[in-house]
Structure formats: C-alpha cells, structure tokens
Amino acid sequence: MKVALTYNLKEKDETKPADYFSEFDSAETVGAIAQAIEKKGHEVCRVNASNTDLFSYFRKNKVDFVFNIAEGKSGKFRESEIPAILDYLDIPYTGSNTFSLALALNKSLTKKILKAENIPTPAFQLFVKGTEELDPSLKFPLIVKPNCEGSAKGINASNVVETKEALFKKVKEIIRDYKQEALVEEFIRGKELTVGIIENGKAQVLPILEIDFDTCVKSGEFFYSWRMKEFQGNMELGLVPSFHCPARLDAATEKLVKDTALATHQAVGCSDISRTDIRLDRNNVPYVLEINPLPGLDPKESNFPVMAYAAGMKYEDLINMILISAKDRFLKNSKREEN
Ligand SMILES: Nc1ncnc2c1ncn2[C@@H]1O[C@H](COP(=O)(O)OP(=O)(O)OP(=O)(O)O)[C@@H](O)[C@H]1O
Ligand SMILES: [Mg+2]
8 A cells, every 4th residue: 555644844943932843743753653654565655744735746646545643734723634635635544534633623612512421521711802701610720721732832830820810811821822712721630641542443442641740840840731741751850750551540430531531532523543631630530631633653752652552552553553443444434435
C-alpha cells in the first residue's frame, strides 16, 4: 500500500508566541511513524501539511491511504481541514472524521454532549466577551482555559483562580491573546488520569495512566499545565512528574474510569484512537476534562505510547493497529455503500 503521512512540523520562529508550535509534531515523531508503517512493507510519502498545497499534491500523487496526525493550520476547525480535503478527494484516512475532530476541539460543546449523556464533567461557563456575569453557582477555585486549544496552550498555574478579580483578568487575557472564548471550569483537585482507547476490531481501553505532580511542587506548577508539558523531564525547573501505568486505583474505580472514557469516545464519535483526560474528585467521581482524537504519538515523550507499551504493545504495533482499524472501517463503509 502507498500511505501518505500528513503532519505539521514544529518549527523555530522567534517572532511567534512561545506556545505557537506546541501542538505540532517533531521530526523524530514523523520519522518513527513512517518507519513503523514501512516495516510492514508499505511505501510512505511524508507530506508536511504546513507547506504543501494538498489538493494539487493528492491529485498528482495517488495514494491508497493517509495516516493523518496533522493538527491543521489555524482557527477553531483546524483539525478538520485535512480530513475535509481527503473526504472531498475520496481518499481514506486514519482517525476521526471532520465532525468529531471539530467537536472535540471545542471543549464547551463537547461538555454539553457529555452532560446530555450523563458523563460527569466539571461545572462550567463560557465567556464570549469577558463582560458576562459570573454564574453564582460555580465554586472557586476555578480554572480558565482557551475553549479551542490543545497541548495546554494558554494554561499555567496562574489560570487557577480564587477570586472574581483574578478570574476576569484571566478571562480577558485569554479572549485577547487566543482570539476565542474563555472556558471557566470548577477546578477538580484529585488525581490526574489519562485514558487511551484504540480500536482493534472493537474499542479497547489501554491501562490507565496516572500523572502525579507532587514531585513538581517547587516548580510553581501543580497540574498538567503548558510549562509542565513543554518542559516535562527538566530537573532544573523541577518539572518532573511521576507516571504510574496502570494507575493506582481500586478495581471499581478503574472500571468506572475506563467505562467513562469509552462512553466519551463513543459520544464524540471518535474513530481508531482517542485519549480522554480525566480528574478524579475526592469521592472518586471521574470528571472528563476533554477528549483528544489526535493524541501525541511521540514514541518517547507522549502519554499515548506509554499506555500502549504498558499493554505490551511495541510502537510499531500501535501505529499499524491504527492503520488497520481505519482500513477495516473504510472497507466496511464502502461495502455498505455498494449494497
Ligand atoms: N477542571 C479542571 N480541574 C482540574 N484540572 C484541570 C481542569 N481543567 C484542566 N485541568 C488541568 O489542565 C490540564 C490541561 O487541560 P486540558 O486537558 O483541558 O487542556 P488541553 O490543552 O486540551 O490539553 P492537551 O494537552 O491534553 O491537549 C489538564 O490535564 C489538567 O491537569
Ligand atoms: Mg488535555
């Protein structure tokens, strides 16, 4: 099979904000995915979506399948850009469709769907202008986040606020700097968990990953903030969280967390792969923060591969499972269309 690997590459550009390229992938990740696919005997064409006219490229270069990890160019629907082009050109691709990618990138809309499905998610309010009245039922501490970002862009220790004054300052800052709504949520103080789902015939939940920030107290960061993600492992900055996979949970809580992630994957309509971020409150209620249909796949740094390794998979097994799941889905769908 001829497989195109679509991605956006991290670049060095001092004129851009420090977190500008955070969602994008490194050359090492792109290389590792390409190698994993090539190992199975496929031909891989690497396509940097940031500097390629994709319509001309795919019209000129016929491929059988696309392995998509591109986060898209800009705007609230950016993750759907490449799948939309591929749909238009009738080229099958891995991962979620345009609708689920756009939905998952919009945290408040996703949370409304979770609420309708009785999946717990922190109480919240969306600020469009920054001058709205604060919902008096929301309990401090609250966290302020851009509504449509990933990689914890715009989220640091100062985003957790204890007063109305600090809240509105942060809300206005986010609306101004990220040119989008600010999402305000109740801050859930318990364990941080992330749950990987991979489809292998049917959706399979990987061992849960727990991230413990107790070892990072001196850094000033105390949750999975942008600084924590960007400088993870930096001893000097004190940003060395401890990872536990499987998470340290009793059997009942483990099942509840896994069922919650699975229900989230299904509610958002994800395909092939997703990673759901969850916080447990002190009663072990798993609150879903968000779902990532395009989780990072850095073989050394990203959370998703850590969970796959804990399930006994090698990196190449993980990548090829995503490809096989997508291929099977497209074959089933095209048979359905024929009948
Ligand atoms: N309501 C909350 N309560 C407690 N912690 C929270 C809450 N919302 C966010 N956080 C913390 O901030 C981190 C980043 O938030 P979130 O996952 O919503 O952002 P993101 O940018 O989409 O992340 P990702 O890097 O996974 O794409 C979470 O992993 C968690 O540590
Ligand atoms: Mg997250």
